[in-house]
Amino acid sequence: MQTGTALIYDEEMTKYKLLWVDPACKIEVPERLTVSHEALVKNGLVDRCVSVPVREATDADILLVHSEEYLEAVKKTPFMTLEDLMEFTQQYGDVYFHPNIYHCAKLAAGAALQLVDNVMTGKVRNGMALVRPPGHHSMRSAANGFCVFNNVSIAAQYAKQKHGVERVLIVDWDVHHGQGVQYCFEDDPSVLYFSWHRYEHQKFWPQLRESDYDCVGKAKGAGFNINVPWNKVGMQNTDYLSVFFHVLLPVAYEFCPDLVLVCAGFDAAIGDPEGEMCATPDIFAHLTHLLMNLADGKVCAVLEGGYNLTSLAQSVCQTFQTLLGDPTPLPVNLDGPCQSALESVHCVRSAQKPYWSCLKHAADLPTFELSTKRIKVVEEEERTEKVEEEKNTEEIVWPDPPKRVSPCVRTAVVLPDGVDCPDGCKRFTDLHPDPLLGKKLENILKDSNDSDALSTLSSLTALIEKMETNKICNGLVLVRDVSMAMMCVVQHAASLNKRALIVCVANEAIPIDLTDDGKTIMVHFSSKESEEQKGKYYIPVCLKKGCSDTSGIMQAVLGLVLPLGYQYNPDLVLLVRMPDCRISESVWQQLIGILQGLAQEHTLVLMQENEKASVTPSASTLLGNPAPRLGPLQGPQSDDVEALERLRQKLQSDWTLLQTTAPDSR
Ligand SMILES: CC(O)(O)CCCCCNCCCN
Numbered sequence: 001m002q003t004g005t006a007l008i009y010d011e012e013m014t015k016y017k018l019l020w021v022d023p024a025c026k027i028e029v030p031e032r033l034t035v036s037h038e039a040l041v042k043n044g045l046v047d048r049c050v051s052v053p054v055r056e057a058t059d060a061d062i063l064l065v066h067s068e069e070y071l072e073a074v075k076k077t078p079f080m081t082l083e084d085l086m087e088f089t090q091q092y093g094d095v096y097f098h099p100n101i102y103h104c105a106k107l108a109a110g111a112a113l114q115l116v117d118n119v120m121t122g123k124v125r126n127g128m129a130l131v132r133p134p135g136h137h138s139m140r141s142a143a144n145g146f147c148v149f150n151n152v153s154i155a156a157q158y159a160k161q162k163h164g165v166e167r168v169l170i171v172d173w174d175v176h177h178g179q180g181v182q183y184c185f186e187d188d189p190s191v192l193y194f195s196w197h198r199y200e201h202q203k204f205w206p207q208l209r210e211s212d213y214d215c216v217g218k219a220k221g222a223g224f225n226i227n228v229p230w231n232k233v234g235m236q237n238t239d240y241l242s243v244f245f246h247v248l249l250p251v252a253y254e255f256c257p258d259l260v261l262v263c264a265g266f267d268a269a270i271g272d273p274e275g276e277m278c279a280t281p282d283i284f285a286h287l288t289h290l291l292m293n294l295a296d297g298k299v300c301a302v303l304e305g306g307y308n309l310t311s312l313a314q315s316v317c318q319t320f321q322t323l324l325g326d327p328t329p330l331p332v333n334l335d336g337p338c339q340s341a342l343e344s345v346h347c348v349r350s351a352q353k354p355y356w357s358c359l360k361h362a363a364d365l366p367t368f369e370l371s372t373k374r375i376k377v378v379e380e381e382e383r384t385e386k387v388e389e390e391k392n393t394e395e396i397v398w399p400d401p402p403k404r405v406s407p408c409v410r411t412a413v414v415l416p417d418g419v420d421c422p423d424g425c426k427r428f429t430d431l432h433p434d435p436l437l438g439k440k441l442e443n444i445l446k447d448s449n450d451s452d453a454l455s456t457l458s459s460l461t462a463l464i465e466k467m468e469t470n471k472i473c474n475g476l477v478l479v480r481d482v483s484m485a486m487m488c489v490v491q492h493a494a495s496l497n498k499r500a501l502i503v504c505v506a507n508e509a510i511p512i513d514l515t516d517d518g519k520t521i522m523v524h525f526s527s528k529e530s531e532e533q534k535g536k537y538y539i540p541v542c543l544k545k546g547c548s549d550t551s552g553i554m555q556a557v558l559g560l561v562l563p564l565g566y567q568y569n570p571d572l573v574l575l576v577r578m579p580d581c582r583i584s585e586s587v588w589q590q591l592i593g594i595l596q597g598l599a600q601e602h603t604l605v606l607m608q609e610n611e612k613a614s615v616t617p618s619a620s621t622l623l624g625n626p627a628p629r630l631g632p633l634q635g636p637q638s639d640d641v642e643a644l645e646r647l648r649q650k651l652q653s654d655w656t657l658l659q660t661t662a663p664d665s666r
């Protein structure tokens with residue numbers, strides 16, 4: 001299995017800066033790179049990465065996206081006087097030139113290409129390039145928004161041409177719209193471009209009509225351009241996650257990319273003078289994690305924006321730690337998305353509905369959008385951007401990101417004799433069995449003299465305690481009686497006062513009575529509609545074709561289990577695979593991989609002892625290896641989607657992160 005995270009950085013890219021007064025450009029300073037790199041050094045992350053050298057993009061590389069006349073013009077800038085540089089800059093918007101910026105722009109683009117080469121040839125699994133100048137605003141024949149060459153667009157074309165990549169997903173989490181990327185690929189169905197961006201109904205820079213949610217791509221590219229406008233500032237972690245769960249991830253899994261490129265701008269983080277958002281740096285740990293089970297884990301992030309040097313450095317470290325496989329921090333206190341974010345999610349899903357089967361049941365445009373859409377053309381005078389007042393982002397403070405310590409044992413296994421311990425795992429036995437365990441479990445144990453059942457259960461309970469004290473990250477346990485073991489885990493977690501999220505894939509009802517105290521939530525995948533109401537903490541997901549229905553499961557995992565799980569924020573995730581549940585191995589691995597974003601990766605996988613064939617693949621994903629791709633997903637069964645929507649309607653008043661439509665509260 002491919003491992004290793006590339007870090008691409010060269011201090012040469014710090015050697016250009018603004019040489020004259022320009023309020024629009026003064027935030028793009030060399031210190032952006034130095035503070036990011038220094039933070040990586042300080043946190044011991046540079047030593048854990050594979051350092052990959054930069055290279056200059058060649059003319060041929062640059063001409064994959066830009067015109068010859070533009071390249072020739074930029075080539076002249078190193079020899080220009082200051083006056084010439086200022087004159088040359090005038091023709092573009094919100095960007096500046098410098099005698100050394102052409103050299104740095106070639107290095108920035110070349111760094112992205114080095115990253116693609118190393119990931120595509122399997123020298124590393126993933127990586128991030130710390131570069132300046134950024135890229136996503138630059139266009140075929142124009143510099144713009146601090147950008148000279150479109151680093152990520154060049155990387156996408158390069159990946160297709162040199163490595164035969166057929167489908168590239170570009171995720172642009174920078175707070176500005178990468179219009180340069182949109183223009184480059186808007187009629188190209190092989191590149192799916194996703195961007196969220198501060199928009200404020202076209203009042204925010206670059207004030208483009210084509211940045212709105214209804215610009216979905218052109219001709220063959222229709223549906224392969226996804227714009228999520230933020231029409232208010234102050235968006236929080238929950239707003240970002242809501243867009244990933246209900247817009248990006250369902251489409252990304254349906255698209256099934258061979259490669260994921262990230263326009264990793266960190267001006268979407270709190271404290272940034274450009275974004276004025278409130279999402280904290282640890283959110284990038286989750287956003288990164290949620291992309292890492294796509295494309296067999298081939299994720300290449302390239303720095304774009306980020307102008308608050310504190311949140312930038314923290315966000316860069318959070319991203320690298322996840323790329324390196326460190327447990328994600330707990331997603332604390334997520335309430336639901338704000339009204340404005342919900343309107344954006346609603347509008348994007350309805351605009352993209354014709355193009356993606358995962359959205360075929362999405363709601364239509366909200367009526368208020370239809371009515372104001374015509375009159376929403378913002379009057380010209382309204383659009384004059386407010387004068388550059390100094391944004392008082394200095395006094396904005398936020399808590400330091402939590403420490404993310406990897407337990408010394410990543411994956412512990414409890415296996416019957418005769419089943420080998422997979423590489424990288426550690427066989428676990430309970431060294432100090434609790435003599436009273438039989439008594440404590442008598443309500444569960446049918447036969448308290450059943451010694452090997454008792455020993456398995458004591459290993460199970462001891463393993464949970466090792467996870468809760470962070471000695472072990474996650475675990476895989478094979479048992480004879482899965483239901484009994486599940487009840488034992490539920491009871492033991494409750495006795496430790498730990499919240500457990502149980503995801504159970506089965507094909508028939510399961511004998512369990514959940515306490516109604518919210519200490520345990522169970523999502524039960526089955527093929528039968530369950531009549532009896534087992535309380536609001538028991539969530540039956542019915543799939544007509546049962547757990548063999550890949551797209552049905554994925555639809556439910558992304559749109560229901562993830563939002564609910566993130567909002568519930570469990571201490572432990574218990575993944576239970578009942579005998580003969582017929583789930584496909586790769587879907588099972590996706591389930592394990594995706595849910596590791598919760599509970600600091602404290603996932604306990606429980607299967608029957610005859611599932612020997614699944615031990616190695618399950619362990620591989622628990623060890624942090626990316627789950628295999630599922631292939632482009634078909635549409636889920638209509639009646640399953642309708643059942644899921646009914647379930648969502650029922651649950652979303654308690655679990656507000658499940659919402660996908662804005663109440664028509666006009
Ligand atoms: C890579 C990037 O998207 O971060 C570049 C953003 C350019 C912003 C231009 N306007 C700045 C106005 C100053 N308040």
Ligand SMILES: [Zn+2]
Nearest residue numbers: 174175176305
């Ligand atoms: Zn930006």
